[in-house]
Amino acid sequence: MIYPDSLEKAITYFKKLPGVGEKSAERMALSILDMDDEVVQELSESILLCKNKLKKCKICASLTENEICDVCSKADNGYRNKNIICVLEDPKSVFAFERAGKFEGTYHILNGLISPIDGIGPDDINLSSLVQRVKELKNPEIIIALKSTIEGEATTLYIKKIFENNNVIVSRLSYGIPMGVEIDYLDEQTLFNALNDRKNLS
Amino acid sequence: MIYPDSLEKAITYFKKLPGVGEKSAERMALSILDMDDEVVQELSESILLCKNKLKKCKICASLTENEICDVCSKADNGYRNKNIICVLEDPKSVFAFERAGKFEGTYHILNGLISPIDGIGPDDINLSSLVQRVKELKNPEIIIALKSTIEGEATTLYIKKIFENNNVIVSRLSYGIPMGVEIDYLDEQTLFNALNDRKNLS
Numbered sequence: 507m508i509y510p511d512s513l514e515k516a517i518t519y520f521k522k523l524p525g526v527g528e529k530s531a532e533r534m535a536l537s538i539l540d541m542d543d544e545v546v547q548e549l550s551e552s553i554l555l556c557k558n559k560l561k562k563c564k565i566c567a568s569l570t571e572n573e574i575c576d577v578c579s580k581a582d583n584g585y586r587n588k589n590i591i592c593v594l595e596d597p598k599s600v601f602a603f604e605r606a607g608k609f610e611g612t613y614h615i616l617n618g619l620i621s622p623i624d625g626i627g628p629d630d631i632n633l634s635s636l637v638q639r640v641k642e643l644k645n646p647e648i649i650i651a652l653k654s655t656i657e658g659e660a661t662t663l664y665i666k667k668i669f670e671n672n673n674v675i676v677s678r679l680s681y682g683i684p685m686g687v688e689i690d691y692l693d694e695q696t697l698f699n700a701l702n703d704r705k706n707l708s
Numbered sequence: 709m710i711y712p713d714s715l716e717k718a719i720t721y722f723k724k725l726p727g728v729g730e731k732s733a734e735r736m737a738l739s740i741l742d743m744d745d746e747v748v749q750e751l752s753e754s755i756l757l758c759k760n761k762l763k764k765c766k767i768c769a770s771l772t773e774n775e776i777c778d779v780c781s782k783a784d785n786g787y788r789n790k791n792i793i794c795v796l797e798d799p800k801s802v803f804a805f806e807r808a809g810k811f812e813g814t815y816h817i818l819n820g821l822i823s824p825i826d827g828i829g830p831d832d833i834n835l836s837s838l839v840q841r842v843k844e845l846k847n848p849e850i851i852i853a854l855k856s857t858i859e860g861e862a863t864t865l866y867i868k869k870i871f872e873n874n875n876v877i878v879s880r881l882s883y884g885i886p887m888g889v890e891i892d893y894l895d896e897q898t899l900f901n902a903l904n905d906r907k908n909l910s
Contacts (some may be wrong), residue, residue: 510762510772510773512762513762515750516757516758523736523751524732525732530726530727532800532803533726534726537725537726539771541759545721546759548717549722549725550756551752552721553751554748554752556717556718557740560714569715571714576709576712605710
């Protein structure tokens with residue numbers, strides 16, 4: 507036994523966090539000793555709170571502490587556009603969109619992507635409730651914002667098919683070169699996508 | 709407010725851990741949601757335990773849950789060599805030595821290094837108790853294992869001076885090239901130290 511029990515335990519559990527290896531876990535556990543009692547208490551508590559308070563929004567499946575998330579209840583009250591639904595893979599993407607702060611519609615979280623190789627079909631992700639939501643809207647518009655991988659594109663195409671001939675505008679985010687990246691650093695697929703999605707300047 | 713309150717709080721407190729930025733904190737907080745209840749409970753608890761149970765060993769100032777640490781009590785019972793004291797900067801170094809598993813003596817943790825620039829003098833680190841410990845030993849040997857920085861070397865020299873003319877064997881770890889590193893990647897000081905500490909092969 508190299509570590510005292512309580513240190514060993516903290517290291518073991520810190521290692522369960524994503525991206526934390528043995529060395530970082532040791533550093534984190536030791537840093538606890540130098541923190542104020544209050545901070546340690548709050549850190550410990552916040553972990554429990556996160557697990558116990560957060561649930562999925564009944565409408566869009568985004569994370570919330572209430573029945574309905576902030577964005578959806580704003581939409582209910584007319585402060586956001588209910589008719590535009592941005593389809594996302596996970597709640598993290600909602601935070602990214604909200605940080606950007608330009609989007610005025612609502613979200614719909616799939617919590618997964620269609621992936622036949624992994625045995626994940628359309629019924630395994632949060633799609634049926636999207637169909638339900640769209641049915642209740644006038645002039646609905648769906649913006650699909652999934653990553654440009656095989657799974658992301660398969661899911662995008664599937665959603666497009668569902669709403670074909672339904673008077674629903676369906677678009678996806680453009681693929682292309684990210685801001686500030688040197689062209690010669692881009693992979694072939696990104697370059698190819700950027701070429702295909704090129705924008706006419708005239 | 710981009711995040712629900714409890715998520716925001718967890719992210720805020722995860723960011724207080726060393727090496728954790730906004731993105732990693734978000735990832736960590738979200739990972740809590742996918743963990744089993746039990747694991748979350750234990751993680752939360754282990755943080756409190758760490759803070760509340762760990763204290764400094766009365767003899768060497770290493771971390772322990774008892775009055776006296778494992779190493780020191782083994783030495784008291786004759787299972788480790790009480791007469792050899794390895795002087796270290798912090799408890800982390802003890803764990804590194806114990807992992808290596810080759811050292812049979814005891815430790816003494818300074819919890820700091822002499823650094824006139826930062827106003828840290830000999831009285832600000834855990835030195836007087838080392839003098840006390842050494843006084844009670846027969847044929848004491850001190851091995852100084854501090855990093856090779858200005859502060860480390862200043863502290864090493866200071867300790868050497870204290871025990872001069874006291875029948876105490878004082879050594880320091882050799883400076884040199886670390887395992888597996890290409891010679892041309894080494895900085896000048898390391899090369900110079902390795903040259904100075906060179907070992908005669910005959």
